[in-house]
Amino acid sequence: MADNVTPRVRVPREASAGEVITIKTLISHPMESGQRKDGDGNPIPRSIINHFTCDFNGQNVIDVVLEPAISTNPYFEFQATVPESGTFTFTWNDDDGSVYTETKDIAVA
Amino acid sequence: MISRRDFLQASMAASAIVGASGFGQWGKLAAQQLLTQDQLLEFDTFGNVTLIHITDIHAQLKPIWFREPEINLGVGDNKGAVPHITGADFRRAYGIEDGSPSHYALTYNDFTSLARGYGRLGGIDRVATVVNAIRGDRPDAILLDGGDTWHGSYTCYHTQGQDVVNVMNMLKPDAMTFHWEFTLGSERVREHLSNLPYAALGQNIFDSEWDEPAEDFAPYKFFERGGAKVAVIGQAFPYMPIANPGWMFPEYSFGIRDERMQEMVNEVRGMGADVVVVLSHNGFDVDKAMASRVQGIDVILSGHTHDALPEPYLVNETIVVASGSNGKFVSRVDLDIRDGRMMGFKHKLIPIFADVITPDADVAAAIDAERAPFADQLNEVIGKTAEDTLLYRRGNFNGSWDDLICQALIDERDADISMSPGVRWGPSVLPGQEITREDLWNVTSMTYPNAYRTEMTGEFIHTIMEDVADNLFNEDPYYQQGGDMVRVGGMGYKIDITKPIGSRISEMTLLKTGELIDPAKTYVVAGWASVNEGTEGPAIWDVVENYIRRQGTVSVAPNTSVQVVGA
Amino acid sequence: MQITRRNTLLMTVGTAIAAAVPFKAMANADAAIDALLNGAEAGSEGLTLIAPEIAENGNTVPIEVNAPGATMIAVFAGGNPTPEVATFTFGPLAGSHSASTRMRLAGTQDVIAIAQMPDGSFVRASQEVKVTIGGCGG
Numbered sequence: 001m002a003d004n005v006t007p008r009v010r011v012p013r014e015a016s017a018g019e020v021i022t023i024k025t026l027i028s029h030p031m032e033s034g035q036r037k038d039g040d041g042n043p044i045p046r047s048i049i050n051h052f053t054c055d056f057n058g059q060n061v062i063d064v065v066l067e068p069a070i071s072t073n074p075y076f077e078f079q080a081t082v083p084e085s086g087t088f089t090f091t092w093n094d095d096d097g098s099v100y101t102e103t104k105d106i107a108v109a
Numbered sequence: 110m111i112s113r114r115d116f117l118q119a120s121m122a123a124s125a126i127v128g129a130s131g132f133g134q135w136g137k138l139a140a141q142q143l144l145t146q147d148q149l150l151e152f153d154t155f156g157n158v159t160l161i162h163i164t165d166i167h168a169q170l171k172p173i174w175f176r177e178p179e180i181n182l183g184v185g186d187n188k189g190a191v192p193h194i195t196g197a198d199f200r201r202a203y204g205i206e207d208g209s210p211s212h213y214a215l216t217y218n219d220f221t222s223l224a225r226g227y228g229r230l231g232g233i234d235r236v237a238t239v240v241n242a243i244r245g246d247r248p249d250a251i252l253l254d255g256g257d258t259w260h261g262s263y264t265c266y267h268t269q270g271q272d273v274v275n276v277m278n279m280l281k282p283d284a285m286t287f288h289w290e291f292t293l294g295s296e297r298v299r300e301h302l303s304n305l306p307y308a309a310l311g312q313n314i315f316d317s318e319w320d321e322p323a324e325d326f327a328p329y330k331f332f333e334r335g336g337a338k339v340a341v342i343g344q345a346f347p348y349m350p351i352a353n354p355g356w357m358f359p360e361y362s363f364g365i366r367d368e369r370m371q372e373m374v375n376e377v378r379g380m381g382a383d384v385v386v387v388l389s390h391n392g393f394d395v396d397k398a399m400a401s402r403v404q405g406i407d408v409i410l411s412g413h414t415h416d417a418l419p420e421p422y423l424v425n426e427t428i429v430v431a432s433g434s435n436g437k438f439v440s441r442v443d444l445d446i447r448d449g450r451m452m453g454f455k456h457k458l459i460p461i462f463a464d465v466i467t468p469d470a471d472v473a474a475a476i477d478a479e480r481a482p483f484a485d486q487l488n489e490v491i492g493k494t495a496e497d498t499l500l501y502r503r504g505n506f507n508g509s510w511d512d513l514i515c516q517a518l519i520d521e522r523d524a525d526i527s528m529s530p531g532v533r534w535g536p537s538v539l540p541g542q543e544i545t546r547e548d549l550w551n552v553t554s555m556t557y558p559n560a561y562r563t564e565m566t567g568e569f570i571h572t573i574m575e576d577v578a579d580n581l582f583n584e585d586p587y588y589q590q591g592g593d594m595v596r597v598g599g600m601g602y603k604i605d606i607t608k609p610i611g612s613r614i615s616e617m618t619l620l621k622t623g624e625l626i627d628p629a630k631t632y633v634v635a636g637w638a639s640v641n642e643g644t645e646g647p648a649i650w651d652v653v654e655n656y657i658r659r660q661g662t663v664s665v666a667p668n669t670s671v672q673v674v675g676a
Numbered sequence: 677m678q679i680t681r682r683n684t685l686l687m688t689v690g691t692a693i694a695a696a697v698p699f700k701a702m703a704n705a706d707a708a709i710d711a712l713l714n715g716a717e718a719g720s721e722g723l724t725l726i727a728p729e730i731a732e733n734g735n736t737v738p739i740e741v742n743a744p745g746a747t748m749i750a751v752f753a754g755g756n757p758t759p760e761v762a763t764f765t766f767g768p769l770a771g772s773h774s775a776s777t778r779m780r781l782a783g784t785q786d787v788i789a790i791a792q793m794p795d796g797s798f799v800r801a802s803q804e805v806k807v808t809i810g811g812c813g814g
Contacts, residue, residue, distance in 0.1 A: 020771035060767025071778040079771030
């Protein structure tokens with residue numbers, strides 16, 4: 001079970017219709033790979049963010065399946081087309097069943 | 110019509126003539142005991158812009174002895190190329206007379222006897238005199254500090270860099286870039302930056318979290334000089350988190366980032382720069398490579414690898430200037446900038462002969478004031494060098510200082526094998542001289558000094574040796590981190606520098622038994638300066654001080670345990 | 677002599693970083709890539725993989741993949757004990773068919789990316805990333 005899991009995203013506040021914008025996301029998470037051992041030699045169980053999605057007004061931008069090789073505090077940078085004003089929804093799925101979400105509004109002038 | 114390229118070559122030839130006569134003259138003058146400050150500073154002001162470059166001072170506020178390397182090998186295209194020539198070859202290449210001051214300042218042979226004749230070099234109070242004299246010729250000369258300034262001494266360690274910052278501020282630099290400064294920890298670096306009265310530059314310093322240019326550093330700064338717009342772009346040490354403990358500055362990411370360097374050059378050109386100067390801590394071979402990959406740089410002021418060159422090195426239309434280390438030299442570069450182009454240059458590498466150049470009184474007083482609280486500690490004598498022992502560090506494979514440190518680690522930590530990092534800083538101590546605590550700290554001072562003691566398999570030791578050798582002898586300069594080979598005590602080895610990683614190191618031998626190292630066997634290894642967080646053990650300066658005190662007089666036999674092939 | 681637990685842990689980390697890529701690991705990656713390609717040949721044009729020549733830190737190696745028009749890009753680490761790293765699938769509002777992330781590398785090895793194009797064909801790109809012990813800066 002990961003503690004203090006905090007998502008952060010960077011999205012421009014405004015765009016013009018049809019503009020391609022860059023989005024950056026980070027989520028603080030240890031991404032325990034399942035391959036490490038503790039001081040007594042016992043395996044530390046795997047606990048990672050295994051899935052990430054970004055959607056805009058219900059339509060998908062990107063879908064990422066994560067493996068244990070993704071670094072601590074998973075980071076993604078990608079681009080989205082913004083057809084209209086609306087809301088980006090970011091979703092991270094944890095091995096422990098937790099779901100973390102973040103939303104960002106963007107205005108199309 | 111003379112093309113720019115022709116003109117630069119003409120300038121280069123002219124510079125070579127100046128260099129030859131200038132350096133040759135010192136030799137004659139010295140023979141006549143006539144070396145004077147005026148001659149060291151002599152320079153017919155040229156063009157409309159003057160750059161003053163100092164770099165890799167490593168907190169050496171006072172004059173020092175510093176023996177240049179005997180072995181400084183280049184690989185691939187750089188085999189036998191500048192700056193990978195030493196000793197008599199170096200003197201021949203630059204027309205330097207045997208026994209001359211520049212022989213003493215720039216090469217290693219007969220170091221002890223020449224040192225006794227010519228005295229120490231460096232001292233920031235003398236550097237201040239030179240800087241002020243250049244500003245007397247050209248008041249708006251741009252003073253640029255290439256970094257590795259806030260590291261490397263007893264007082265720098267105990268004041269977390271404040272002593273050097275206070276003294277350097279009196280010289281009024283215009284900009285600086287960075288390397289060892291980050292080992293003060295990023296918080297302390299930012300504290301210094303918040304009070305820094307000049308620009309902190311590094312186009313390759315990024316925020317590691319969001320992969321964006323770090324806000325604490327500007328990529329470049331413009332200066333208006335002699336009717337020209339001068340853009341100075343900073344380039345910090347690219348391999349920061351690899352060569353030094355990344356956990357001390359986790360917010361930052363580095364790298365060469367030559368694509369961004371090209372963007373920055375284009376950006377400043379677009380903003381009207383008439384001349385583009387890069388203040389770099391890449392190391393010389395990396396700078397040479399970068400000069401050929403990035404278009405539009407006029408001058409690279411090169412630091413990190415501690416090379417001192419009497420003439421700039423020309424890469425296409427870029428001149429690369431190397432200004433030595435430890436305060437031994439100041440480079441003056443005058444530029445003729447017209448119509449948005451560098452039409453010509455004039456250069457002089459000024460050696461700071463401490464007994465010839467009058468110290469600036471204000472800076473000398475400030476240095477003394479910084480040192481006063483630590484005087485007893487600094488001056489305490491902990492031992493003496495034997496008449497046969499010069500303690501020095503520079504060289505690709507070993508130095509007597511490191512041999513001493515490695516022996517101390519084996520003795521004091523009861524180890525089979527010892528390892529000492531191949532850093533290039535650290536002044537020399539002459540034979541028959543008292544060793545003070547300051548001398549010892551000059552070669553050991555750092556913020557991660559713990560002397561570890563651990564077990565390693567023969568295979569792992571081999572892996573370490575191969576790994577470090579590749580950081581030095583990879584044929585691609587972009588893989589070279591600019592240190593020297595890890596120093597090893599208690600173990601001999603053979604190295605073929607022409608081979609690829611994994612097959613350079615062979616015949617690793619445990620010296621105390623004469624047996625080959627067994628890959629499967631475990632050995633006790635003592636070392637220091639690990640980049641791993643949480644490394645445990647006493648500080649290296651305590652380990653070595655104990656050892657020197659027990660010896661009283663230290664004698665270090667010539668190191669014959671490393672056999673080099675392919676040089 | 678005394679080896680503290682801390683030392684042992686550090687050594688383990690060091691060994692993991694320094695160890696040569698085991699033959700088995702590369703075989704694992706080949707098997708994973710074969711399973712994805714399912715008998716198809718992968719072309720070499722149209723996919724860019726950007727990774728550093730030398731990793732600053734083997735635990736966080738930045739990589740970027742870009743394959744204009746691709747529906748999916750999968751990333752593999754040829755020398756890790758488990759080769760899969762991430763699979764990016766691009767939706768209708770993707771502004772480009774590119775993405776960046778950070779990955780763990782257990783030693784010097786090839787990073788491999790496979791992109792699938794809308795017609796079902798595949799493209800492959802790879803780059804070696806050096807993971808060094810370092811620690812001897814000038």
